[in-house]
Amino acid sequence: MCGIVGIYNLRKKDISDAEFDVLVDSLKHRGPDGRGIYKDKTVPFRLGHRRLSILDLSLNAKQPMCYSNQRYWISFNGEIYNFIEIRKELESLGYKFKSESDTEVILASFLHWGKECQYKFNGMWVFGIWDALEKKLFLSRDRFGVKPLFYYYDDEQFIFASETKTFWYVKNLNLEYNFENVTKGLQYPGLLESTDQTLLKHVYRVKPGHYLTLSQDGKLECSRWWNTLDHLETPPENEQDKIQKFYELFENACLIRMRSDVPLASALSGGMDSSSIVATMYQIRNQKKQFQRIPKDWNATFTALLPKPYNEYYYAKEMVNHFNTNSFFQEINSVQMLNEMETILFHNEELFDVPIGGWLIYQNMKKEGYSISIDGHGGDELLGGYHHQIEEVMNVNQMNSLKQIRHLFSMRKVIKSLYGKSLPDHHRASQFLVKILKKNRYSNAIINYLLKFKKRNIQNRPEQSWLKINVSQDDLRENYLNHNRFQSFDPLTKILYRDFHFGSLPWILRNFDYCSMAHGVEIRSPFLDHRIVTLMFSMPDKIKAHKGYTKYILRKAMQNLMPETVRLRKDKIGLANPMLELVKKDLKSYILDNISSKFFYESPIWEGKKIKEYVEQGYKDNNYSSVIDSWKYINASNIMRIYTSKKFIS
Incomplete structure (x- = not known):
């Protein structure tokens, strides 16, 4: 790298x-x-x-x-x-x-x-x-x-x-x-x-x-x-053969990414993706075969410890104990975030949420002598790990056929497992429909109801009026919607294809490349092996989200290879900043100082006065979610200030 x-x-x-x-x-x-x-x-x-x-x-x-x-x-x-x-x-x-x-x-x-x-x-x-x-x-x-x-x-x-x-x-x-x-x-x-x-x-x-x-x-x-759509294949017919082929490719993807002349590490969150990689690497090293260019030092894991409820220490510790990894745990706090803020913004150079957890993990890796991290990027976009992906499939406005209505029942089981008991309001209206669907009472009345029902009532947020320039995303969209292979996808696979190629994944890859390479650490991602990608986009949704689980095929492939508490966990956390807790107290002065600065207030891109008033009112009303709305504008302002000043050159 x-x-x-x-x-x-x-x-x-x-x-x-x-x-x-x-x-x-x-x-x-x-x-x-x-x-x-x-x-x-x-x-x-x-x-x-x-x-x-x-x-x-x-x-x-x-x-x-x-x-x-x-x-x-x-x-x-x-x-x-x-x-x-x-x-x-x-x-x-x-x-x-x-x-x-x-x-x-x-x-x-x-x-x-x-x-x-x-x-x-x-x-x-x-x-x-x-x-x-x-x-x-x-x-x-x-x-x-x-x-x-x-x-x-x-x-x-x-x-x-x-x-x-x-x-x-x-x-x-x-x-x-x-x-x-x-x-x-x-x-x-x-x-x-x-x-x-x-x-x-x-x-x-x-x-x-x-x-x-x-x-x-x-x-x-x-x-x-x-173009991924031009390289899809015909997957095996039965479920077990699908799972077997996936595991064979995944194991080989991990194997060839272990080739190195320097020690290896992994960023272990305790989630399904990173845990599957650690488990598979363990299986590879325990084989009696002689593999070329795989170092002896390969089992170091680094974990970020975020404040509750974002802390996944329990699951990461389960993996560490089970596989006896050389483990490093990194506590994350607001003091570190503030101290590193300018440096992180300089290195990331584009619009983003400051990835303090990733930044500190790779910083610590380098200090401990590691230059490679084998990570789980791409798993959520490829296998359906995000809440919003299942929610979109459940968007009843799309349920305009009997076949699609049947998806409502199967997908609802998955979304309920992700949220637990806190099922969002926009899914509660579908509960009585599920009871009817269980009894196979499909009728035009149900279809008409589904077509009229609004997924959720989204109020116009003040943020929509903050920008001074009117723009559209249509002129930048990739023209993939009319491709015949894309048209043949089921609703979930269409969403995953979008997120993988044009949505969250490119943004995540950019952020993690910058925050790892700022410390001279290379990230390798087995889920991004093109053989796995083309296989998974050739498979139907029920191999990805099924029986109340996301990433169904990965969970089945990892059976007997990792702790069941990790393999069968249903909640989704991820390496996100605990912004609600941070803006309440620790970042308050930083936020108020930034929105009051001349560079921010007089921006030609956004209405600095409106944002300032909105944030100040949010603090008065203890409405911290409204304060979070300003965070990306503050980051954008500071990135442009850092680079236009050119102070870093001297």
Whole structure:
């Protein structure tokens, strides 16, 4: 895992060595173990790299790396987990290797298969390959956008980097925030992450599953190479075969993500996803087989201890005791949050909720000597772990057929298990319908009732009038709704597909990449293995939410492999900030000071006066949920203040 940067001055004088050094070292946190620079001899192109040493710790794996008599040069961030298998295939074709790294395998693969090599890779990546003969640049981003990649292009110069903060270090670039995109990010959280848009004017992101080519004449082309809907498969017929195939893929996904020349750790919450990973890694290490490149130190777990009712210590401790892991528990409090706030905002650089739990976990990992964390990201979006996903299926406004009405009964059992006794009001009206459905008394009267019933009465919140710019999310939506495979999905799978590719997951991946890489820690996610993804989107909803459980197939696959108290727990907590408790007291001064600042109050994006009055009234009325509404605006204000001031440059 590393930081990459490059610049191609097409119609502009080349920058100096010292200026490029600054750009490379702006990503030092992503690669604290070394640095490298390549400069083309005939055109003003430069390639830079900051190294986090994971595979082949020797200088043989240093980047930028060359191949084929120095024709191809690469700067690479990520991991190709199946590099051992690809290398063996290439060696059988006559290719030679000087290092034991996955980087060299990418170069040889590109030489042999061209852009089609992307389909060979099982991993997470962004890389830039420079063809020194044709003076052509190739940039690639992995299927699901696990690793970030941004670029700036103004017809005179092309700059790419792992993070947008690098562009602020470029002299005379005159960066400005795109107020319309900031508004979209505030109104539709997570929307921008799956698009090519960023918060900055003229700065774009390479979309997940896309690649770019830039030729010497300045022609820039962007192409899509991966669409999950085009790679679905025919799953096994019966349930047990489905579960068996899933487990085989999951075990292998964990296995190849354990390949490393440095020690491994896991962020263990006590939830189903992270616990399944720890349990499966334990099974792998207890096998008598000899696996290549798996370190002896592999069973460290790190857990964030949040205040009640967000604390999952009991379940995490169950896992620690059962598998005898080398455990580290990290208490989270508001003092740490306030002390780290400016640093976290600087590193995350985009709109988000400050992930203090994740930040402190990866900070502690690095202090304890770990540079890899194998985590459970993607499980909720892939297998249906969130409350809102089941709620949306239960949205009775969608129940316009007999088949869909039957879903109401099965999905209600799942949502009730998630909430326990505190079933939300908008589900109570369906209880008498369930009684009728049990008796199989389906009638037009029921259908008519369902069509008329409102899921919930949503009052217009003041927040809707805070923004000064009117925006729509329609112009940024991916055109997947009309795809024939998507149309064949059941309601739950449609929701999961949206959340996985265009909803919560891209936003989560961005946040956790930034807060882990700020400390030089690489996150690996078995649930994001493309073989598992294509399998699960080929399966019906009842294998995901069934018999009162979310993640049904994962729970069945983990039977007899982990403590039952964890495998069968039904509540969902997650690594969220306990905002209600924080805003009541500990963050009160911070919030009031920020909404009173000139930068916030006079914002061209939101109505600072309205927000200030709303928050102050909330504190007077002890209505703390209304205070929380202002939190994302405060974070946005501070991020823009930090970067426009450019104090970090000096």
